[in-house]
Amino acid sequence: MGDLEFLIAMAIIFSALNPNVVEGRTMLNSMHLSWGTQRSGFLQPSGGDDVTLLLDPVSGSGIKSKDQFLFGTLEMQIKLVPGDSAGTVTSFYLSSVGEKHNEIDFEFLGNVTGEPYIIHTNIFTQGAAGREVQFYPWFDPSEDYHNYTIRWTPSHVVWFVDNIPIRVYKNYLDDGIPYPDLDKPMRAYSSIWNADSWATRGGLDRINWSKAPFVAKLRKFRARACDFRGAASVANCTTSQLGLHDRIQMELIRIKSLVYDYCQDYDRYKGLLPGECFQQQY
Numbered sequence: 001m002g003d004l005e006f007l008i009a010m011a012i013i014f015s016a017l018n019p020n021v022v023e024g025r026t027m028l029n030s031m032h033l034s035w036g037t038q039r040s041g042f043l044q045p046s047g048g049d050d051v052t053l054l055l056d057p058v059s060g061s062g063i064k065s066k067d068q069f070l071f072g073t074l075e076m077q078i079k080l081v082p083g084d085s086a087g088t089v090t091s092f093y094l095s096s097v098g099e100k101h102n103e104i105d106f107e108f109l110g111n112v113t114g115e116p117y118i119i120h121t122n123i124f125t126q127g128a129a130g131r132e133v134q135f136y137p138w139f140d141p142s143e144d145y146h147n148y149t150i151r152w153t154p155s156h157v158v159w160f161v162d163n164i165p166i167r168v169y170k171n172y173l174d175d176g177i178p179y180p181d182l183d184k185p186m187r188a189y190s191s192i193w194n195a196d197s198w199a200t201r202g203g204l205d206r207i208n209w210s211k212a213p214f215v216a217k218l219r220k221f222r223a224r225a226c227d228f229r230g231a232a233s234v235a236n237c238t239t240s241q242l243g244l245h246d247r248i249q250m251e252l253i254r255i256k257s258l259v260y261d262y263c264q265d266y267d268r269y270k271g272l273l274p275g276e277c278f279q280q281q282y
Contacts, residue, residue: 027051027063027221034189036061039213053192055081055088055214062191065223069094070185072225075149075160078108078190079217080117082142085110087196087207090216092148094186100127102180104157106148108141109134109199110214117141118259121159121167125178131274133167134259145219154182158242165242165250166257168282177275185228192216242282250282 026049028042039054040061053061076092088110095103103124108117119135139146149160157169157180171179180186192214196206207214242250262268263277 025223027219030067030221030223031063031065031188031190034062034064035059035191049219051190051218053090053190053216053218055192055194056212057209060191060193062189062193063218064190065188065221067223068185068187068228069152069223069225070183070228071153072223073149073151074188074223074225075147075221076188076190076218077145077147077220078141079143079145080108080141081110081192081214081216084113084208084211085117085142085214086112086200086205087194088192088214089195089199090190090192092150092188092190094150094152094188095124096181096184096186098127102126102184102186103129104150104152104159104180104186106150106159109195111200112205119161119166123157123169123180125180128178131169131262131276133261135166135253135257136259137161138253138257145217152180152186156241164253165246165282166253168242168250169276170279170281172276172279175275175279177279188221188223190218190221247282 028049031051033040036054036059039056039059040052040063042051051063053063055061074094078090078092080090081088090108090110091106093103093105093107095101101124103122105120105122105124107120107122109120111117116136119137121133121135122129123131137146147160147162149163151158151160155171158165159167169179173179194207197203200206263273266273
């Protein structure tokens, strides 16, 4: 049995026994304000399960989870900035710490009024990124809350929107292809910030500060995962592959909504695409 198979087997065996699963807690109990604290806050009297993040000319704002996680399914409901949101980015992501950190991203790139947001996904391994896949949403993400979920297991990462998978990144470490470290925990983060140097049409559309403040609304962060308590931690992670219905849904979303896939960017890589682009992903 290889190292990956052993880790997966151990996760299955211990998932039902691990008492450290973090689930069903309010935002107030599971997250805290990490920067721009005067521009964000927990809404009352919602029971502490709603947060507003604000961006103005002085600063953006962000929150992060109190716990660290090693594998699991983490989700957030988000209502994005309405109207002219060009140059703004609202994010929900997982990240470890350090120069060679791992990261799994949802970033929502704002746009001028009447143009769609872009759902930007990316993954960092050992501090290296460059694995961007982007989609147009098939709804207006500023009109109502929508659920954004990251499933991170020893065998794969899956991004979901409203429980529909839109992207998979599988573990091919045995083939020398990078994957987030299997022993390095991550925290969950959400933020809103000024990215008008690149976010909207490569920086052509800058933030219209007359529309400030820009407000993103968050609620119901849930972590069906294990909080990290040292090297002995084993996550309550799902290791099953996507079913046929999920794969069909993902294919339909890609046909309808795909904007950019780094594995199709032959000019960027001069025809030498990264190794994972030649592997089965789902």
